[in-house]
Amino acid sequence: MAEIVLNALAHTYSRKPNAPQDYAIRQMNQVWEQGGAYALLGPSGCGKSTLLNIISGLLEPSDGEILFDGVKVNSLPPEERNIAQVFQFPVIYDTMTVFDNLAFPLRNMKTPAHLIQSKVHEIADILELSPLLHKKAKNLTADEKQKVSMGRGLVRDNVSAILFDEPLTVIDPQLKWKLRRKLKQIHDQFNITMIYVTHDQLEAATFADKIAVMYEGQIVQFGSPHELFENPKHTFVGYFIGSPGMNFMNVQLEEQHFVFEDMKLKVPEKILDKIQHLPYESIKLGIRPEFVHVWDKKNDEAYEVDVIDSEDLGTYHIMTFKLRNQLLKARLHEDQRIPKHKAWISFPDQWLKVYVNEYLVEADDE
Amino acid sequence: MNKIENNKAWFLVLPVFVLVAFSAIIPLMTVVNYSVQDVFDTNTRYFVGTEWFKAILNDAALQSALMKQFMFSFTTLSIEIPLGIGIALLMPKRGMAASLCLVLIALPLLIPLNVVGTIWQIFTRSDIGLMGWSLREMGVAYNISRNPVDAWATIILMDVWHWTPLIALLCYSGLRSIPEAYYQAARIDRASRWAIFRYIQLPKLTNVLIIGILLRFMDSFMIYAEPFVLTGGGPGSSTTFLSQALTTMAIGQFDVGPAAAFSIIYFLIILAVSWVFYTTIMNMQKEK
Numbered sequence: 001m002a003e004i005v006l007n008a009l010a011h012t013y014s015r016k017p018n019a020p021q022d023y024a025i026r027q028m029n030q031v032w033e034q035g036g037a038y039a040l041l042g043p044s045g046c047g048k049s050t051l052l053n054i055i056s057g058l059l060e061p062s063d064g065e066i067l068f069d070g071v072k073v074n075s076l077p078p079e080e081r082n083i084a085q086v087f088q089f090p091v092i093y094d095t096m097t098v099f100d101n102l103a104f105p106l107r108n109m110k111t112p113a114h115l116i117q118s119k120v121h122e123i124a125d126i127l128e129l130s131p132l133l134h135k136k137a138k139n140l141t142a143d144e145k146q147k148v149s150m151g152r153g154l155v156r157d158n159v160s161a162i163l164f165d166e167p168l169t170v171i172d173p174q175l176k177w178k179l180r181r182k183l184k185q186i187h188d189q190f191n192i193t194m195i196y197v198t199h200d201q202l203e204a205a206t207f208a209d210k211i212a213v214m215y216e217g218q219i220v221q222f223g224s225p226h227e228l229f230e231n232p233k234h235t236f237v238g239y240f241i242g243s244p245g246m247n248f249m250n251v252q253l254e255e256q257h258f259v260f261e262d263m264k265l266k267v268p269e270k271i272l273d274k275i276q277h278l279p280y281e282s283i284k285l286g287i288r289p290e291f292v293h294v295w296d297k298k299n300d301e302a303y304e305v306d307v308i309d310s311e312d313l314g315t316y317h318i319m320t321f322k323l324r325n326q327l328l329k330a331r332l333h334e335d336q337r338i339p340k341h342k343a344w345i346s347f348p349d350q351w352l353k354v355y356v357n358e359y360l361v362e363a364d365d366e
Numbered sequence: 367m368n369k370i371e372n373n374k375a376w377f378l379v380l381p382v383f384v385l386v387a388f389s390a391i392i393p394l395m396t397v398v399n400y401s402v403q404d405v406f407d408t409n410t411r412y413f414v415g416t417e418w419f420k421a422i423l424n425d426a427a428l429q430s431a432l433m434k435q436f437m438f439s440f441t442t443l444s445i446e447i448p449l450g451i452g453i454a455l456l457m458p459k460r461g462m463a464a465s466l467c468l469v470l471i472a473l474p475l476l477i478p479l480n481v482v483g484t485i486w487q488i489f490t491r492s493d494i495g496l497m498g499w500s501l502r503e504m505g506v507a508y509n510i511s512r513n514p515v516d517a518w519a520t521i522i523l524m525d526v527w528h529w530t531p532l533i534a535l536l537c538y539s540g541l542r543s544i545p546e547a548y549y550q551a552a553r554i555d556r557a558s559r560w561a562i563f564r565y566i567q568l569p570k571l572t573n574v575l576i577i578g579i580l581l582r583f584m585d586s587f588m589i590y591a592e593p594f595v596l597t598g599g600g601p602g603s604s605t606t607f608l609s610q611a612l613t614t615m616a617i618g619q620f621d622v623g624p625a626a627a628f629s630i631i632y633f634l635i636i637l638a639v640s641w642v643f644y645t646t647i648m649n650m651q652k653e654k
Contacts, residue, residue: 087550094570
């Protein structure tokens with residue numbers, strides 16, 4: 001059990017890194033508290049697996065520190081960090097039985113045989129592997145194999161953390177849910193720090209208390225699924241989380257207003273104070289499709305838009321519409337009237353987010 | 367529905383039938399035919415039943431050749447297999463070094479069999495051969511045409527030199543196909559180097575090793591050209607293996623009948639050993 005701290009950590013695979021792009025992990029500070037259930041969410045190639053391998057010790061970071069309970073472990077190999085890792089494809093020892101697979105890490109640690117017996121049976125019970133204990137591991141199904149690889153992590157006492165690298169990729173959809181619940185249950189039971197890498201936001205949200213969203217080698221936001229949804233700190237988070245992702249509009253700042261084509265939107269005062277003196281490359285306004293207000297009738301605060309398309313997704317509709325030349329989306333309840341051709345929409349202030357250089361600008365007192 | 371009777375369709379099988387007949391069945395039947403007859407000349411022949419088979423099985427020289435043959439195959443295999451695996455494990459995994467290694471290791475495989483024999487024949491000569499000369503200079507009495515032990519050792523060394531690369535290459539390709547995650551998981555499970563070999567690498571090599579062992583067994587059991595060139599089967603008959611004995615009998619002495627019976631027995635032995643080996647391995651792998 002351990003608290004894992006990343007201190008100015010960075011990693012590059014190139015020998016002579018010049019630009020930030022050369023870094024698979026750009027400098028980051030991050031604390032994974034003991035006993036937390038975390039997800040590391042991001043698209044392929046964003047550095048999730050690299051970060052995971054640095055935490056487990058399969059990879060030594062090129063810069064910065066990694067601390068387990070305050071002790072620097074940068075150059076400690078995985079075996080000395082007492083960490084467990086479950087990989088994308090189940091790794092099992094083909095020639096061994098399920099029992100021997102589970103006992104393997106214990107035998108490598110020269111644990112007395114009677115302790116191995118009791119520990120393996122305990123874990124097998126939790127993972128519902130008991131009936132399979134004497135089967136050859138190579139004849140198991142993919143989800144059983146993945147449970148065996150998980151079990152090998154769990155049999156050891158006091159593992160600092162269990163790391164999962166997209167462990168459900170090869171599992172059938174209906175079993176995914178079951179296995180994910182099992183993970184959650186194990187987390188509650190053992191109070192082990194778990195870090196779960198995935199590119200599936202649903203998987204991340206159901207598993208983790210807190211999600212770290214990674215993008216281009218950085219953690220762009222670390223927060224609860226709720227926070228990520230309501231208050232994305234970076235345009236990427238807005239775009240990546242939610243389905244469909246956040247709507248964005250490129251705007252210019254002119255005096256007191258954001259200008260979007262021929263439209264003028266008033267800038268809230270607190271935000272204006274903050275961005276007025278900021279050098280910027282881009283300003284974007286973002287709003288989630290869920291928060292776009294669709295009116296039944298024309299009214300003063302609503303903009304008239306052309307409805308392009310409407311998709312029925314069962315319990316809700318996604319309406320695509322054109323505001324000036326920009327395509328945006330809105331999510332409608334199934335009992336809401338679906339506008340045809342023309343619609344009137346507005347953006348509630350509290351949900352309209354301002355992003356300068358892709359990062360959220362917040363009013364301070366929020 | 368009425369099934370249309372059209373037996374002419376059977377003619378479509380004819381090409382395959384002809385091909386197999388000429389490539390396998392007819393030559394084999396010819397041998398069977400000879401093996402049960404005593405042939406004097408093209409017009410004079412007598413049916414002798416299983417007599418040649420009995421004679422061959424009771425022939426002391428052939429029995430000893432068979433024993434030597436088994437000894438030889440067993441010895442070379444038990445050296446080449448572990449050595450090949452070892453080399454594959456030590457080979458660099460990527461980059462220029464890996465390519466260079468592969469080419470260097472594969473070189474002996476590219477040399478024609480009788481050239482291998484010739485190379486080693488010269489290599490072992492005490493007047494001009496590097497090994498023979500060096501050993502003589504070191505005071506070692508080494509002579510493959512007088513001392514059977516020297517002859518055996520040299521033939522085995524030659525075979526190991528020639529064929530270990532095959533095993534090494536097969537194993538190397540097998541090792542390369544193991545995903546990195548297995549090694550990472552093993553590190554996390556604190557597996558020792560030996561445990562990684564025993565529980566990850568060796569199981570993943572089983573399939574290539576089966577092929578390797580079968581190929582090497584068959585080839586070593588049929589070895590002919592190399593010892594023929596190197597020692598000529600001597601000194602005495604100490605390195606006369608089965609195929610050389612057979613050649614002498616069939617072509618040298620023109621004993622077609624016994625040679626045919628011998629061929630059939632030879633063939634059946636290889637078939638039987640390969641089959642036993644293969645089924646044993648397969649049964650060992652059988653699912654519980």
